[in-house]
Amino acid sequence: MTAPALPTAVRDEALGLLQALIRLDTTNPPGLERAAAELLAQSLRADGVEPQLLEKEKDRTSVVARLKGTGELPPLLLTAHLDVVAAEAARWRHPPFAAVVEDGWLYGRGAIDMKNMAAMSTMVLKLLRREGAPLRRDVIFAGVADEEAGCRLGSEFLVNEHPDLVRAEYALGEIGGYTQPLRGARLYPIMVAQKGMAWFRARVEGSPGHGSTPREDNPVVRLSAALGRLHPTALPFKATRTAREMVEGFAGASGFPGNFVLRLLLNPALGRWALGRIPDEGTRRSLSALLRNTATPTVLRAGTKTNVIPSFAEAELDGRTVPGDGPEELEAELRKVLGPDVKLELLRSLEAVEASPDTGMYRHLAAAVASLDPEGVPVPLLVPGFTDAAPFTRLGTTFYGFSPVVFPRAPAVSFSALYHGDDERIPVEGFHRGLEVLLDVVRRWCT
Numbered sequence: 047m048t049a050p051a052l053p054t055a056v057r058d059e060a061l062g063l064l065q066a067l068i069r070l071d072t073t074n075p076p077g078l079e080r081a082a083a084e085l086l087a088q089s090l091r092a093d094g095v096e097p098q099l100l101e102k103e104k105d106r107t108s109v110v111a112r113l114k115g116t117g118e119l120p121p122l123l124l125t126a127h128l129d130v131v132a133a134e135a136a137r138w139r140h141p142p143f144a145a146v147v148e149d150g151w152l153y154g155r156g157a158i159d160m161k162n163m164a165a166m167s168t169m170v171l172k173l174l175r176r177e178g179a180p181l182r183r184d185v186i187f188a189g190v191a192d193e194e195a196g197c198r199l200g201s202e203f204l205v206n207e208h209p210d211l212v213r214a215e216y217a218l219g220e221i222g223g224y225t226q227p228l229r230g231a232r233l234y235p236i237m238v239a240q241k242g243m244a245w246f247r248a249r250v251e252g253s254p255g256h257g258s259t260p261r262e263d264n265p266v267v268r269l270s271a272a273l274g275r276l277h278p279t280a281l282p283f284k285a286t287r288t289a290r291e292m293v294e295g296f297a298g299a300s301g302f303p304g305n306f307v308l309r310l311l312l313n314p315a316l317g318r319w320a321l322g323r324i325p326d327e328g329t330r331r332s333l334s335a336l337l338r339n340t341a342t343p344t345v346l347r348a349g350t351k352t353n354v355i356p357s358f359a360e361a362e363l364d365g366r367t368v369p370g371d372g373p374e375e376l377e378a379e380l381r382k383v384l385g386p387d388v389k390l391e392l393l394r395s396l397e398a399v400e401a402s403p404d405t406g407m408y409r410h411l412a413a414a415v416a417s418l419d420p421e422g423v424p425v426p427l428l429v430p431g432f433t434d435a436a437p438f439t440r441l442g443t444t445f446y447g448f449s450p451v452v453f454p455r456a457p458a459v460s461f462s463a464l465y466h467g468d469d470e471r472i473p474v475e476g477f478h479r480g481l482e483v484l485l486d487v488v489r490r491w492c493t
């Protein structure tokens with residue numbers, strides 16, 4: 047199938063909407079997504095779609111709109127978060143909230159994470175409404191606040207307090223549908239799974255004393271020794287179903303010896319050896335993180351005076367769990383590495399998500415990749431971080447990461463380097479193609 051091209055006027059309208067959205071600074075914290083939600087609401091109203099603005103706290107606004115179908119089939123949800131992470135303007139080629147277009151690229155914080163999807167989804171509802179598409183299911187759009195700080199005031203709030211507005215059979219959102227070059231092949235990951243989160247406080251206690259007289263039970267020394275054992279691959283190897291399918295997908299697209307090394311990653315005995323053979327450090331780190339639970343020490347606290355041995359030392363650990371595991375499994379693994387000396391307290395957790403790629407929707411998305419890029423190869427993706435998928439999944443929704451954008455062959459720009467990075471930008475042509483394909487995907491699924 048090939049998604050038809052949109053008229054220039056519609057492409058310009060979509061680009062203008064994305065630029066206007068980028069120019070509204072929604073850096074989180076403090077987020078303040080109201081203006082962005084209002085902009086999208088106004089754009090939807092212009093085509094007769096009546097949106098709702100909802101907020102848990104003042105100006106932490108989400109926008110939800112629904113295009114009614116006959117109700118023969120269950121609804122489809124399109125979703126994007128409206129907040130962005132901070133940008134260090136001095137490091138950028140163009141100011142991060144100016145939405146400058148140069149050489150076919152639109153620069154701006156949120157250009158790919160993920161105001162592009164917010165603009166595309168809004169356009170999809172507007173265009174389906176304009177063409178009077180005979181929908182057999184409702185199409186919902188939720189532009190949500192607060193994803194970058196943990197989803198509480200956005201998707202989690204909607205799911206807890208307005209579930210009927212956003213409940214759907216499938217949701218399409220962050221992360222997927224972008225070009226990932228691999229040894230000449232062009233992969234298009236579709237997120238089906240994400241790791242969960244389990245943040246812990248690790249604490250060691252002892253007796254206070256004078257710094258002039260060292261003690262064996264000094265909590266600073268004991269905690270440091272325990273954390274020293276927590277290297278990136280300290281926790282056991284665990285290849286989940288999605289991790290296997292993802293690695294197989296990458297292996298299938300790379301020639302020898304890359305495919306050989308990638309497949310060895312799935313071998314519990316040789317996985318660590320294979321990991322060391324992966325030349326790119328970023329790829330190596332993320333593959334390693336996807337094949338096990340992890341816990342990264344990030345915050346340390348102990349003592350206030352140089353000459354006083356403190357009575358305790360503590361660290362905060364950013365723990366992430368593979369699908370199938372939760373805080374309990376991670377805690378048990380941590381106890382083995384850190385030892386009985388260290389007390390662990392769970393601070394916060396979010397469940398992992400894993401959807402099956404064996405569904406009509408996944409096959410529908412995988413087929414749409416050919417329309418994005420004739421050489422495109424779809425691959426199911428597991429991601430180490432969290433997205434709005436976790437809250438939405440609690441309503442029984444199957445969530446796939448599909449916010450399509452096509453990157454050119456040259457210049458080679460890496461999607462993952464742009465994500466939260468300097469000079470975040472989107473290829474204008476690739477954005478337009480993404481919109482055309484998303485519109486086609488939704489139209490075919492819903493009519």
Ligand SMILES: [Zn+2]
Nearest residue numbers: 127159160220
């Ligand atoms: Zn994001």
